[in-house]
Amino acid sequence: MKPTDLFKETLFALSANKVRSGLTVLGIVIGISSVVAMISIGVGTSASIAASIEGLGSNLLTIIPGTFQPGRGLVSSGRGSAETLKNEDAEAITKINGVAAISPEYQQRFQIVSTTGKNTNSLIIGANPSYETVRNVSVDNGNFITESNLRSLGRVAVIGAAVSEDLFGADNPIGKTIKINKTIFKIIGVMKARGSSGFFNADDMIIVPLTTMQKILSGAEHLSLIAVSVVNKDDMAVVQNEVVSVIAARHRVSLATPDFSVVSSKDILGALTKVTDTFTIFLASIAGISLLVGGIGIMNMMLTTVTERTREIGLRKAIGAKNRDIAFQFLAESIILTFIGGIVGVIIGWLISKAVSQLAGIATSVSLFAVLLACGVSATIGIVFGYYPARRASKLNPIEALRYE
Secondary structure, eight states, X not given: OOHHHHHHHHHHHHHTTHHHHHHHHHHHHHHHHHHHHHHHHHHHHHHHHHHHHHHTOTTEEEEEEXXXXXXXXXXXXXXXXXXXXXXXXXXXXXTSTXXXXXXXXXXXXXXXXXXXXXXXXXXXXXXXTTHHHHTTOOEXXXXXXXXXXXXXXXXXXXXXXXXXXXXXXXXXXXXXXEEETTEEEEEEEEEOOOOEETTEXXXXXXXXXXXXXXXXXXXXXXXXXXXXXXXXXXXXXXHHHHHHHHHHHHHTOOSSSOSEEEEEHHHHHHHHHHHHHHHHHHHHHHXXXXXXXXXXXXXXXXXXXXXXXXXXXXHHHHTTOOHHHHHXXXXXXXXXXXXXXXXXXXXXXXXXXXXXXXXXXXXXXXXXXXXXXXXXXXXXXXXXXXXXHHHHHXXXXXXXXXXXX
């Protein structure tokens, strides 16, 4: 049978019962669209996280309490590791060769209330003036924290773009006041918008002087982390080892079992990428179950079709059709069904990913790999689940098939 004749016969057979064919394709459409949407969300989130971390600079070291293990995150050292970093540790790091600047920080979430009566819950970061340089951020309106603010325990705040929108809308917040943990703060600046990275919004934060944060807001004497900017990224490993040695000596702990970790941007990116990749594979696997169900639906329909067209099969064989012709015809019908489902599924999956991006603010990216994977999987399902019905049709005895009622 010529390929053109096979294609025409296939379309005619499938269009003979449009409702049944449509319902069978629906299972494939749901499965493919789910897989494409899940992969696009995972890929987009990973790319967004990578761009955010790279935006911080390739020469950034972060010192955190506890032990950092790639794939597991922070693991407590069992010696009160949450409070091991002190202000004195930050001062000691400044004396290390190759260190450009440091940013000691203490972070805690508080409820914020504005003079307009609006409120929000945001991350409050206690920092010093070098935060702006080390973290590669800038003020869009107003001024950043100064050394004078640190010395005087100034009740001043620099707010993120999202916080400004939540509390003051389109109004200029400079000079206005907000209440953080029952303490009045004057807004002196608004950070330039940076956007969200995955599930983290870099604009939803407020920066206050570190001394004010520790002595007035939280009462903490320790640090949440210390960010270190290295002069030359080629010296990252040397500076990192030196930082480990200095802090370990200060804390009187062994280098084999420290109560802190020093991680680079590359380490953080690797850990986060591993988590997002695992999460994406997990979601795509769950979505893939619907593909299996759709494949079973394809097989069930094709077996029913073989039974209904038994006399037709006998007639074709009687006029000279070979077993392979019959097998190719039914296999082609199965493949066409799944291929149509694959194309429609890719389109719907793309629309779902765009809707998620617009409504939830989560970055998505429909890659060529996801499209090719979806089409390949749909074609494979058509072959695998259509093989048995096609083989069964080709093996029918033409005399018994003609007698079938």
